[in-house]
Amino acid sequence: MPRTWGGYAAGASAFDPHHFAVWGRQAAQVKNEIYAQVAERKPDLLLVGLGFNDLGWVVDNPEGTIASMRTLVSEARAANPNIKLALANVPQRTRLGANPNLPANTDRYNTLLAASIPSWSTSQSPVALVDWRGNYACGPDGCPDGYDGLHPNARGEFKIAQAFQRTLVNNFRIGTSVPAIPTTIPARPTPVPRNVVVEPGPQGLKVTWDAVFGAHGYTVRSRLVGSANWGESRAAANRHDTLSGHGLKWEYQVRTDNGDTGDQKSAWTSPTAPVVASPTAPPGPFPIVTRATSTGFDITWGQTVGAVERFGVIYWDQDDPGAFLGSVGIRGQAAHIDGLEVGHRYLVWVSSWDTSGGGGVPNPGRPVLVGGGTPAAPSGLKAVVIDASSVKLDWNKSTDAAGYRVWVRNLGNGDEEHVSPENIMDTTWGVGFLVAGAMNYEFCVTAINGALESAKTTCTRPVRS
Structure with missing residues (x-):
């Protein structure tokens, strides 16, 4: 939701709350929301700065992002056929190791946007380009107008405003001149915090x-x-x-x-x-049961100790580098999480929240592979002795596996197999503290996808390297 609090400076009047500007949004999202906003707020003109997050977070490619922007224009017009639109292109940023194609994709999108706008514009509902990219000093090798390699510092804020103002003056005849960037821009106050x-x-x-x-x-x-x-x-x-x-x-x-x-x-x-340290919130609930669905997962959980105001379901995409944690609050003991990436593995936890303003230490559930079924049993298990009480295990990846469990049996005293408590995401694992001696144990592996679990591998004893 838009931020509608705060101000320009201490003691100044609050920021105008009548806007739909939100950090982290994508054109792919806003295209589905703009109709309702225009219908409710009834603006004459839209100032749009979207598209970077679609490309930077690899939500879509340049062509898909252009399609989202085209839909945004159409949806805004459906709510107001006379709407005017100023569409900004996308700035470059310093290099992202997780997205090496971003500079080329940014240039490609900006080229497509400049070529598309004339065909989108009509006399009844004109559309004009805002050259954010050309007016903003930021690129793969440096970003003097940003404070973090992308987002604007004080000078960058002036530069963005100037780019929009130029379009308003030249294309929409709002104002008569474009103000220059001030030669002296006050530094952002950076005092030492107080009262820690x-x-x-x-x-x-x-x-x-x-x-x-x-x-x-x-x-x-x-x-x-x-x-x-x-x-x-x-x-x-x-x-x-x-x-x-x-x-x-x-x-x-x-x-x-x-x-x-x-x-x-x-x-x-x-x-x-x-x-x-003395945690005040209850610990996470137990047991936790997860089941992959075609587009997400279902999850249920048991009770915990203490008074719980709500539970928090936390999930994290392991196949999207740089993915953020997702979370949702639930009153109850079950949830359905939807809209996740098919074929991606997700780690899952549940935390307990009381009324003190935060969640306690979460407990993990089994990971899930969205859209997957019961995994095949792992193959190719090998166990190699590292030292007198440690073994390294390797095996082949299993179809539909979100993770794995390692089973250990002490052959010296006939102890039953016990399973590693960890949810293992890779196809290699080290087992230590084998007090009876590494050569006196055998090991098996199962593949898991939430509550679904494969048969065990053929169990094996270690060999010396």
Whole structure:
């Protein structure tokens, strides 16, 4: 949903909430939503800056993104036949290792958009191009107009506004001139955060501090007391949660982080006093049962201890590099998750939420392969001794497998097989702490897809390398 709070500066009037500008949106999404927005809000003119996320997140190719934009124009006109549209092309950004074709795809889309707009435009409903790309200094090898390799810094914000204003003046006769970019642009304030507080939180510890007006975000670094090394993570708001077991002592530092360069980061706060982790939210429920469907998965779960306000189902695409976690809150003990990528494997967890403002430590369910059935039994299992109490296992990938389980039997005392607690995603695994000696065990593997499980491989004893 659009952000409708905040302001231009501390003490200034609030931002006009009558807009449909949302970070992270795609033309592929908005094309299905624009009719309702135009019908309700009744605008005369649409200013559209979409398409980067379709290409950058590999949602679609340039041709598919053009098709989405064409549909967006048609849907807007269906709600208002006289609507005017200013469509921006897509900026370049610094290189993304996970999407090496992005620069070429960006150029291809921009070429297609410039060629398409004249045929989309009519006298009743004119469409004009906004040259965001040409007015914005950002590319594969550097981004002086961005603070993170893409998103605009203060100068970049002026550049984007100028690109739109040029189209408004030249194509729609709104205004008579295009303002120049100011020669001096105030730097974004980047003070050291104040009033850092560490206290028990849903997952272990909760860290909060006074919000810095206009900050793009913060960096939080944390370490166990006694450790020499800090771990760092990004926080979009003035709160950070640490997932930690009971009794561990942590300390923290925080800084304001407004971009990639050193002058956009504040100094660190002084280290906090050590605080002992004590999770306040209930642990995740058990048992958790997952079943793949043709377009997602079904999931059910049992109870947990303590009062639960709702449960959180968390899922993560393992076959899409850079994929974000998905989550949905559920009151009840079952959910149907839809709209996932067919043929992709997803890790799944369920967390328990109370009224304290966060979810507790989640419990995992079995991974699922969307659209898959019962997997075939793995083949080619090999076990090789690493040392006196460790073995390395390798096997061949199974059709329809979302993951695997390793079974271990102690041949020396006749113990029954026990299964590894982990959901294994790869076709290799190390087994340690074989106290009876590595050569005195045998190993089997099964493939899983949620609740569905294959037969075991032929069990094997290890060989020395």
